[in-house]
Amino acid sequence: MVQVTIVSRHECEQCEAVLAIAHSLQARIPFQVNYLDIEGNVHLLEQYGDRVPVLLIDEVEAFSGKISEQELARAIKRARWRKPISRILSRLGVGPTRG
Numbered sequence: 001m002v003q004v005t006i007v008s009r010h011e012c013e014q015c016e017a018v019l020a021i022a023h024s025l026q027a028r029i030p031f032q033v034n035y036l037d038i039e040g041n042v043h044l045l046e047q048y049g050d051r052v053p054v055l056l057i058d059e060v061e062a063f064s065g066k067i068s069e070q071e072l073a074r075a076i077k078r079a080r081w082r083k084p085i086s087r088i089l090s091r092l093g094v095g096p097t098r099g
Helices: 013-025 042-051 069-082 084-092
Strands: 003-008 032-037 054-057 060-064
Touching: 003 013, 013 032, 013 069, 054 069, 060 069
Parallel strands: 003 032
Antiparallel strands: 003 054, 054 060
């Protein structure tokens, strides 16, 4: 299953909006959402700082800042398609379709 991690900081309105988009999207596309608050972690603050929210898809940075539901959906579908089992099941007509 595709893992989406939202890198955030405390009281970030844009981060909360991205989290809401992700939860809404989960009703249509199966994926796991993780929320990572960087406050108090010096290494993460240095790495992400003011770029939050940052979205990682399967631990690879995909977006930072504002993101639309359509952009996130496309990125998740691409990530799902990269997994070999998804391609095999799709060709057999039983897996997720490419999109």
